[in-house]
Amino acid sequence: MIKITDLKKSFNSKKVLDGVNLDIEKGKITVIIGRSGEGKSVLIKHIIGLLKPDSGQILLDGQDITKMTERELNEVRRRFGMLFQGAALFDSLTVGENVAFPLREHAGMPEADLKEVIKEKLRLVGLKNVENMMPADLSGGMKKRVGLARAVAMDPEIVLFDEPTTGLDPIMSDNVATLILDTQRDLKTTYIVITHDISLTYKIADKVAMLHEGKIVEQGDVEYVKSSVNPILRQFVEGRAEGPIKVL
Amino acid sequence: MRELFESVGIWAGMIVSSAGGMALMLFQAIMWMFIPPLKVRNIFKQMEFVGVKSLFVVVLTGAFTGAVMALQSYNALKRFGAESLVGPTVALSMARELGPVLTGLMVTGRAGSAMATELGTMRVTEQIDALYTMAVNPVKYLVSPRILAGVLMLPVLAIVTDFIGVVGGYVVGVKMLGINSGVYIGRTVDFVKPNDIFDGLIKAAVFGLILSLVACYHGFNTVGGAAGVGDSATKSVVLGCVLILMSDYFLTSVMF
Numbered sequence: 001m002i003k004i005t006d007l008k009k010s011f012n013s014k015k016v017l018d019g020v021n022l023d024i025e026k027g028k029i030t031v032i033i034g035r036s037g038e039g040k041s042v043l044i045k046h047i048i049g050l051l052k053p054d055s056g057q058i059l060l061d062g063q064d065i066t067k068m069t070e071r072e073l074n075e076v077r078r079r080f081g082m083l084f085q086g087a088a089l090f091d092s093l094t095v096g097e098n099v100a101f102p103l104r105e106h107a108g109m110p111e112a113d114l115k116e117v118i119k120e121k122l123r124l125v126g127l128k129n130v131e132n133m134m135p136a137d138l139s140g141g142m143k144k145r146v147g148l149a150r151a152v153a154m155d156p157e158i159v160l161f162d163e164p165t166t167g168l169d170p171i172m173s174d175n176v177a178t179l180i181l182d183t184q185r186d187l188k189t190t191y192i193v194i195t196h197d198i199s200l201t202y203k204i205a206d207k208v209a210m211l212h213e214g215k216i217v218e219q220g221d222v223e224y225v226k227s228s229v230n231p232i233l234r235q236f237v238e239g240r241a242e243g244p245i246k247v248l
Numbered sequence: 249m250r251e252l253f254e255s256v257g258i259w260a261g262m263i264v265s266s267a268g269g270m271a272l273m274l275f276q277a278i279m280w281m282f283i284p285p286l287k288v289r290n291i292f293k294q295m296e297f298v299g300v301k302s303l304f305v306v307v308l309t310g311a312f313t314g315a316v317m318a319l320q321s322y323n324a325l326k327r328f329g330a331e332s333l334v335g336p337t338v339a340l341s342m343a344r345e346l347g348p349v350l351t352g353l354m355v356t357g358r359a360g361s362a363m364a365t366e367l368g369t370m371r372v373t374e375q376i377d378a379l380y381t382m383a384v385n386p387v388k389y390l391v392s393p394r395i396l397a398g399v400l401m402l403p404v405l406a407i408v409t410d411f412i413g414v415v416g417g418y419v420v421g422v423k424m425l426g427i428n429s430g431v432y433i434g435r436t437v438d439f440v441k442p443n444d445i446f447d448g449l450i451k452a453a454v455f456g457l458i459l460s461l462v463a464c465y466h467g468f469n470t471v472g473g474a475a476g477v478g479d480s481a482t483k484s485v486v487l488g489c490v491l492i493l494m495s496d497y498f499l500t501s502v503m504f
Contacts, residue, residue, distance in 0.1 A: 080381060088375050105384050
């Protein structure tokens with residue numbers, strides 16, 4: 001569905017992506033792992049067209065996202081949903097208005113139907129009677145859930161998750177992992193998750209790719225990752241300070 | 249010496265880059281104002297924020313400025329036996345200069361800083377990125393309504409400041425300093441022409457554009473977390489005030 005070829009991006013003189021090659025399969029959960037600061041967020045922002053690469057291609061069903069104009073990108077972005085690391089809820093809007101936001105902007109739905117859809121999307125992420133609350137009144141876990149409800153509000157084909165469990169306690173992290181699995185099964189959507197949370201990765205991934213020093217150094221299913229002898233991957237999944245990955 | 253030239257070069261580069269960035273943002277904001285659907289709800293929300301919520305501060309500013317103008321001009325004009333000119337002095341000063349300028353400065357402090365802070369917070373918490381991912385243009389959604397509100401509401405606020413200033417001057421001149429009420433009002437009406445007020449309103453609209461554009465530009469381009477948000481608010485107030493005072497000179501030299 002998405003084919004990333006030799007993607008390169010530098011900021012000033014710092015190479016962040018140095019030839020990323022990756023295939024994202026339709027209807028599957030692809031998890032991209034890697035250390036903080038390795039460029040996972042940069043990669044995901046390229047996939048949705050928020051950043052332009054220095055070189056390389058991102059083909060979405062054969063169309064190169066990197067060459068698109070802003071108008072063409074806006075058409076493509078309607079096929080995407082995105083859950084940001086801090087949820088990125090609009091803090092001047094209520095929870096209900098946040099979930100309704102993309103629908104109000106693009107779907108042209110009558111207000112009465114909109115209320116039902118908001119309730120349904122919030123129910124999907126396990127929330128009830130929170131429509132009139134403000135984002136500032138929500139816990140971190142609730143914010144992520146509302147962010148997910150907003151991300152899937154337009155029934156997108158592809159949902160991007162930027163560190164969905166960062167900042168959550170282990171129980172809430174597991175809860176979010178279950179939520180990701182359940183919603184993916186219900187919606188049959190393509191999910192792309194970037195994280196450094198190994199337990200989340202093992203629980204949800206159909207495919208795992210490891211980003212290290214600007215390249216995908218290893219990819220495969222969870223069983224492959226568990227049995228891989230690649231020293232970089234082993235050090236990362238086992239969480240060891242000693243090994244080929246240098247701790248600065 | 250080389251360091252000095254480097255610093256001047258960096259400083260000049262930043263000025264050119266900011267000016268170019270603001271011009272581009274203004275162009276985009278104006279373009280989006282004419283592309284439907286209009287964000288009417290956002291525009292009214294911003295008009296309320298810039299206009300209605302600034303009313304109290306401009307009323308206070310106008311009242312005390314008019315009052316102090318009456319006091320100062322009375323002391324000066326008394327020496328020539330021209331106390332009857334206190335009314336027109338206050339009214340002309342307010343309409344042509346003090347009304348629009350003080351309104352611009354006060355609204356920059358209140359609404360401009362708040363705009364920069366709000367947009368800056370939205371930038372660092374990825375809310376602006378979220379708009380892009382939902383195929384909503386942030387300039388159309390966030391910047392155009394704020395600039396439109398600034399341009400439309402500053403003249404309204406300037407009229408209020410002018411009127412309250414004249415009332416403040418009247419209270420001090422007539423009630424406290426003993427100038428004849430009929431003379432005060434009559435002289436004011438004789439001297440103040442509609443063009444004096446109209447030119448002041450054009451100035452106010454330009455100041456509204458400057459303060460909202462500067463605030464939106466700095467807020468929109470915030471980097472570096474909470475410190476960056478504070479920095480953007482400070483820059484927007486300082487640059488906004490300086491540009492208002494500079495443009496006031498050029499507008500005045502063209503108009504009068």
